[in-house]
Amino acid sequence: MKPDHAILVPDDAPVAGNAQQTGLPMAEARRDAASLSRFAVLWRGLLGLGVITLLALLYLAAASLLALMLVRVGGDLIDGIDPFLAEGQRPRLFPRALAMRELAVDVVRQVILAVLVIGTVILRDRVRWRETLAIERVRPPGLRAGHLLAILLPWPFLHILWVNGVAEAFTTPFGRHVRLAPGMPVPAIVAWLIYAAILAPLAEELLMRGEIFAKAKAYMAPAAAVIATAFLFAFAHVSQAGIARPVSLLPLALLLGWLRWRTGRLWPCIVLHAWSNMAVVAYVLWPEAR
Numbered sequence: 001m002k003p004d005h006a007i008l009v010p011d012d013a014p015v016a017g018n019a020q021q022t023g024l025p026m027a028e029a030r031r032d033a034a035s036l037s038r039f040a041v042l043w044r045g046l047l048g049l050g051v052i053t054l055l056a057l058l059y060l061a062a063a064s065l066l067a068l069m070l071v072r073v074g075g076d077l078i079d080g081i082d083p084f085l086a087e088g089q090r091p092r093l094f095p096r097a098l099a100m101r102e103l104a105v106d107v108v109r110q111v112i113l114a115v116l117v118i119g120t121v122i123l124r125d126r127v128r129w130r131e132t133l134a135i136e137r138v139r140p141p142g143l144r145a146g147h148l149l150a151i152l153l154p155w156p157f158l159h160i161l162w163v164n165g166v167a168e169a170f171t172t173p174f175g176r177h178v179r180l181a182p183g184m185p186v187p188a189i190v191a192w193l194i195y196a197a198i199l200a201p202l203a204e205e206l207l208m209r210g211e212i213f214a215k216a217k218a219y220m221a222p223a224a225a226v227i228a229t230a231f232l233f234a235f236a237h238v239s240q241a242g243i244a245r246p247v248s249l250l251p252l253a254l255l256l257g258w259l260r261w262r263t264g265r266l267w268p269c270i271v272l273h274a275w276s277n278m279a280v281v282a283y284v285l286w287p288e289a290r
Helices: 019-079 095-132 145-152 155-170 186-217 222-235 244-263 267-285
Strands: none
Touching (some): 019 186, 145 244, 145 267, 155 267, 186 244, 222 244
């Protein structure tokens, strides 16, 4: 008997009731889509990390170069030296004069950095510059004032313990036994304290938790932005002590980024940064018990 042609189907046709065969291609497609999505997120995050790193380097390099130029020319004019003399013809400066110029470079660099960040954001974002730098509140605060105070009050003690522990572990002198340069005049000491307690926290937070954090959020999740800006901030402080200084600042940097994320404002970051700096300065300069 000739078989009924109605029951004949091609070998590759799906058979009714075989859900595994029909669902397999859909599951593979979903896995492929998920893999592509993860790759896109990773690629976007890496791109954002490159962008914010380059941006931070440009800001810091520009501020440092301008500060060096201004202090050198200004210092030479004050000391009666021709700024355009060749290096071999320049008179040698006394140690005190060199210390004063180094302090001047630190102070002027922070002022220039703050002006560069604010000026660039105003020119680029126009009326939204306060939102970019988190100076103006755009959403309800995510952290109560009482909770913020509970963080601010004990933090300097924890920060000092960490900094001192890192200094001991790396056998570096920045944790203790540090003194001001001998013969430093009172106005210079006041300028240095203003630099450490006001200028540095203000300028660095405008850059890192203001401009850089806003850029980072455009490429990555808030938690990733906190971590990325924290590492940038820490490694921007690499010095002759190697990585000891960045390691000592990493917990502070992470907390500053978390505050920026949770509060949506820049001022808590500036306050915590200044508070930490003042505590460390008081600790390292406090006379040893006799």
